[in-house]
Amino acid sequence: MELLFLVLLVAALLVWGSSLQRQVSKLKDRLRPISSIELYAKTARRIADSDLEKARDEATQILSAAKQESSELEQRIASLRADAKSAKQELVRVNEGLRLIADDAHLLEVGYYRPVYGFEDLPKYQEAIEKIKEAQKSMLRVAGEARDKAAAAYATRPINYNGSEAQGRKLLKKVLQLMLRAFNGECDAFIARVNYRNIITMQKRIQSSFDQINKIADAWDCQISRKYLANRLEELGLVYEYAKFQEKVKEEQAWIREQEREEEKARKEAEKRERDAAKKADSVEQAVREARQAMEAAAESDKAAFRKQIEALERELANALEDKKRAKSLAEQTRTGYVYIFSNIGSFGEHVFKIGMTRREDPEVRRRELGDASVPFPFDCHAYIWTEDAPTLERELHKHFEPRRLNLENERKEFFRITIDEIQAEVEKLKSQLGIAAEIRWTMLAEAKDFRLSEAKRKYLQFGNDRS
Structure with a gap:
């Protein structure tokens, strides 16, 4: 029994030894390259260099690919920006075209054009x-x-x-x-x-x-x-x-025709004034002749009364002849007339005045003409300034108040946004310069009767409706 055990033990040791020998042989084969430290270091360096070279090549390829992709991206971005810019420009043109060909309501906005x-x-x-x-x-x-x-x-x-x-x-x-x-x-x-x-x-x-x-x-x-x-x-x-x-x-021609009509009316009025003065002078002169003839035929006791009558008639004749002479002189003058200052609060508001000129004998005719159906309320007169050179006085007033003119496009429209005090001060300054001797009667406040009555009636009707 013990012998068998020993045999088995020996056999086992032989098997284990044989296996151990094979393992040692394999280990020697594996460790043979590094048996020498110098050989191992060389081998490791060679492998590392090879790996490093491969890494460099791969890094170079990656970097080159990244640069290529970056360049392509930059080109694409530039292309997209150019497309966006072109699209914006096209959009501006399209919007402008649509705005211009759309509803013409935009034409109501008047732009200023400088000649x-x-x-x-x-x-x-x-x-x-x-x-x-x-x-x-x-x-x-x-x-x-x-x-x-x-x-x-x-x-x-x-x-x-x-x-x-x-x-x-x-x-x-x-x-x-x-x-x-x-x-x-x-x-x-x-x-x-x-x-x-x-x-x-x-x-x-x-x-x-x-x-x-x-x-x-x-x-x-x-x-x-x-x-x-x-x-x-x-x-x-x-x-x-x-x-x-x-x-x-056309406007100037219309204005000239209006001025011609105005001058024609003034001329006819002056001629009528001259005819009336001459007729009156002739009538008084005839009365003087008749009174003298009657005095010669009258009794001595009645001659004193006729003399007084003749003296009165001769004074009247002298006045009539003076009127005739003055009427003739005025008819021959072309620059005499009135510069008028009118307002129309109901039509144009406060502090708006018309500064114009008329050669009419009665300037009130001009005020009534201006207050016709073209305006809702009649004009109020603040002053009639009679002068022998009405055009010059009118021109100087217009020139002084030019920046305050309401209509800057048509100088024939003689309306100015000013105060009556400013007009009076300028007229007083021009009186001495232009030799205006006549006294000027100023009406500082506008009556504006129709306008004020209309406003009062409007308030009454409004409050009456509110109460009802």
Whole structure:
């Protein structure tokens, strides 16, 4: 039994020893490369260098790819920004176009146009318009397809069509013709419709038409020149000023005709005054002759009474002859008359006065004429100033109060926003300068009877309705 145990133990030890020997052999094989520290260090360094080189190559590839992607992103961002800018510009043009072609209610907003030319007569305006038309014709005659920038519209580069540069020029010529036909058609329509209410709008419409047509033709590298745009805008302003000057001429002619009618009435009144004075003088002179004849035929006791009668008639005759002489003198004078100061609170409000002139013998006729059906209330008179040079006094007052004029476009409208005290002070200053000897009676407060009664009645009716 013990022998068997020993045999088994020996066998087990042999097996374990054999296994241990194999393990030791494998361990030696694995540890053989590092058996030498120097050999191990070299091997590790070689492996590390190889790994580092691979890492560098990978890092270089990653960095190159990142740079490429960054460049592509930058290009894409730049492209998107350019698209956004172009879209914004297009949106502005579209909105402007929609605003201009939509409801014309915006024309109610009147823009101020500052005159550029200010010619003194119509022929000069006509000459300027002709010059503009000649400049247009000159630009239209230039071949824009040859890229000549002096043309009304021109191409910025040549193109080939069907492989032919000649056919490309023909195509460009047709494109340019279509552009100019569209632009000129719209400009002509805008210019034909221009007036004081839409002058600023029409300028914007021409500019919008220019931008839209150039945007459409941009694909062909064609554009209308800015010089031609400036020419059409200049034509618009000139035509507007010409039409406005025509209106001014008509207004001045109407004013002249009114003045002529006024002078004719004044002349007839003066002639009637002269005839009446002469008739009265003749009548008194006849009475004097008859009284003298009667005195010669009368008894001596009655002659004293006739002498007194004749003396009274001779004094009356002297006055009549003086009136006749004065009436004749006034009829011959063309500058004598009244400068009047009127107000109309009900029609124009407080502190608005009309400063005008009349040559009528009775200036009240002029006040009644002004208070006709064209205004709701009659005018009140604050002063009638008689002078031998009424036009000069009127002109000086207008000149002094020019900045206070209500209508700055029509100088024939003689209304000013001032106070009666200011007018009186200026008249007193001008009296010595212009030699006005007549006394002036001032009415400082306007009666405005109809207006005040109307206001009182309106309040009464309003309160009466409220109480009911």
